[in-house]
Amino acid sequence: MIELQAIERRYRSDEVETTALAGIDLAIAEGEFVAIMGPSGCGKSTLLNTLGTIDRPTSGQYLFGGRDLAQLPESDLAQFRAASLGFVFQSFNLIDELTIEENVALGLAYRKDVSDRKARVAAAMDRIGIAHRARHFPHQLSGGQQQRAAIARAIVGDPKLILADEPTGNLDTANGEQVMNILTTLNDSGSTIVMVTHSPSHADMAKRRIDMLDGRIVASAMRAL
């Protein structure tokens, strides 16, 4: 489904050039659950953002379903994200002024081809177990509840790919387990997931583990089944 070829990403400030990704080749098949690990600053978040098209590679090819995304204009990328991707962030990134229901609905807000929005939002919240908090605002919820709302927002549009950037990083152990269970369940029912994590045990719950260092992939291993 996804093919990255020789992806490089360099940041340039006035004095220094930093290389975040130094030639990444990676293929991800449909239905995979990939965990990316590595020390801080190794480029794993940049890789995830590149997969999510919210960061553009400096060079290289990004094929998604055979389509070269690296060449698309920003407006097409926005449509692509709306239709095909779901994001889960470490800091949840819910919008403070909107209720949980409205936040979840935001996952459909930029899709033109969707009907029956209300029902889909309700279904997504039900599935993640956050429906009883629909009318609350984010700050009235615990961290675990907020992250579940964020996951509901990520899946409400039935994305082809879910990208999760340290989804358990801000959660306690119990809530972290709960979120991981949700992700595993989603993967079991067919969702493709790429997750950045610092937790080896959470990484072990994925089907495949990639280790990164200094902008490169240094190891890639399938979990023994």
Place this chain on the structure above:
Amino acid sequence: MNVAATLYRSFSRHPQFALINLGGLALGIAVFLVLFLFVRFETSFDNVLPGADKVWVVDRKLQFGEAEPVGIPSRVDMVDLLQADYPGTQGARLVAADATVKARGQAAKEQIGLVDPAWFDLFPVPVFAGDTGSALSRPDGAVLTRSAAAKHLRPGDPIGQTITLVLGTEERVLRVAAVIEDMPVAMTYRPQVMARLMPDQETFFEGSSGVTTFLKFTDQASAAAMQRNLKGFNARHPDPNFQGPDNFMTVTEAIVPLASLHLKDPRDGLVVATLGALGLIALGLAIINYVNLATARADLRAREVALRKVVGASRTSLIIRFLAEALAAAVLAGIAGLALAELALPFVNAAGGLSLEIEYVGARGILAPLAAVILVTGVAAGAYPAFVLSRFQPAAVLSSNRSPGTGRRGAILRTLLVVIQFALAIALVICTTVLFAQARHLQSVDLGYQRDGLIMVSSFADPNLDPAQRSAIRRAIEALPGVTGTAISGVVPTGGSYSISKSSGGDIPAEIDLLEGTVGRSFADVYQVRLLAGRLFDPGRFPADLSVPIEAAVEDSDTTKPTKRNLVINRAAATALGFATPQDAVGKELKAAGTFAIIGVIEDINFADPTVAVKPFAYALANEGDFPPNLTVRHSGNAEAVLQRIEAVWQQRAAGVPFAGNSVNALLYKSYLEGDVQRSRLFAFGTVLAVIVGALGLYGLAAFNTARRVREIGIRKSLGASSGAIVRLLIGQFLRPVLIANVIAWPLAWLAMREWLSGFSERIALSPVYFIAASVLAIAIAVITVLAHSLRASRIAPAEALRHD
């Protein structure tokens, strides 16, 4: 770190923010200062000279029957009579006139004042040379202002030089006995050349106002006592000039404070109050901006506050600190505002026909009011941020990864302030456009005659011209290229002379006050009056159409004159006399000051203030020469060119009489419309700047809000929002308060403008166009203001936006 350093660092780190915040405040202060100067100028009129508050003016009114009383000159012997009745009464008389002054072989028009020697006790203008105490003790003494002395006298010692005053047909040779400093502009009566009032000039002469009597009292109580005494004055001293039959004429005397004269017309008072309010609004908007931006930024400063508290700052010390910062900003803005006001003043003066100036020292110095404005601005702008910021709980702030700020409450307050700002701005814009539309309307309103292509030669009526000179001048003017006709009439645009009498009897039972004016034969042609029914005067039907001045007809029992003369009346007279249609009036007999037959009805001609309804008026044909010969010239082409040719003719044939002539449009503008136009301009000046202040505030707020929402923009983009959707989101957020502002502004402006327009008989309709246009403008300004920020924000790369906090 002290306050100045904090301010400096904050400004140099966020120069754009500083510019908006201080610039807006400075602009608001500048508008306030200019309008403050205007209000002070208008309200301090006649209160500038020492003791001016003790000077009162005799207000004499004449009432015909039930008609509206009219002001008339006071009795020539008023002061003498009062001094006889109440010894110790202090008073002086003035006959103001626009007269010719001859000196150094030149003749020029000048505002002159014939006064009693006691004048200078009431109006102690500082003396430049000579002695005003004795100057007018001699009948040939003259006192000039410094400007008048520079204009009329030879350089060198002014005392003893001679000038000649032309008063009506009399010439008086005078010797300069004193020169006074120029009188303050804010004085109602400011004659430039003063001479002793002699008995033969007390009654009305050409170009004079008649006698005005001024009284000076030691205190308010004695003024009040005189007010009571004057109630019986006319019974004690009946005036033979106003002894009409059947108590038809009533004369009353009263005194009014000199200082109350200037804003006597309630409309003038309203204008001054409105412009004063506008100044306060502009300042208020600027303060609102400051508060808005300060509370918005308070969110960003929460960490600073928390840290200060952690290291031991008390709440009081923080409040003082933030107030001091706001005050320091207000001082900077105040200085900048003063500079802006100085820069703007020449333009404001030119546009508003004013002579405002900023004084720095003395009782009328600007520094004290400026200090007050700075203090009020600083405290008002600093109070809310100071109290909100100082309340932050340090632990909560420091442990949170989000800035706590003023949160939802702060956001609501900011939105509310934007609503108020835009509501005021929209209402002001509506009012300004209505003001200008009305002024335009008055300049083009149908006055019942063709005002374009008409020139009035006012100096034609100068008593120093003889009939032969007049007809020679008139013939020469008629022969000029571009001139198509001339007319002589007693009534002319901006006035002329007419009389008033009661109509009663004849075929018409209705009793009305009828104004009567005389016209020459070509009047209807030259003015292009519109006949509604009957016919106009016909020179062929002489002498039946011919009338004589009404005064003469009353006294004259000469039976060789026709006993029944013909009149043309206006539509208002036909209506007031009770006729259903103009046609019904034709042929009817009317008794007023004589017996008349109505031969025709014409459309109302408005020769007076276009803002006031036309009164019932009758026109009588008269022999030219039997009434004040006002000359009107009908011409084609450019008025300026024709005017120059007429003046050239004048200089050839009447060089001794200063030429005065102008287009009727210019005269009407000067007499009735200029004031409104100038005030509309002042209003527009305030409005435009108030709107700019509002827009600046919105710009700053948009910058802040957009910065605060960068992360949200990142989230939305990761969810697939396009740049267009982000721009719409950000602009929509500001459009909502602007749209709500309309709901407040429309009824406000509608009420204010309905009230204002009701003062005009000729007025525009309050069309929805003004309201919609103002709202569209406000929306356009709001969109343009926030567009730049929104576009920039919408282009941020989402990954970068998500890292933002």
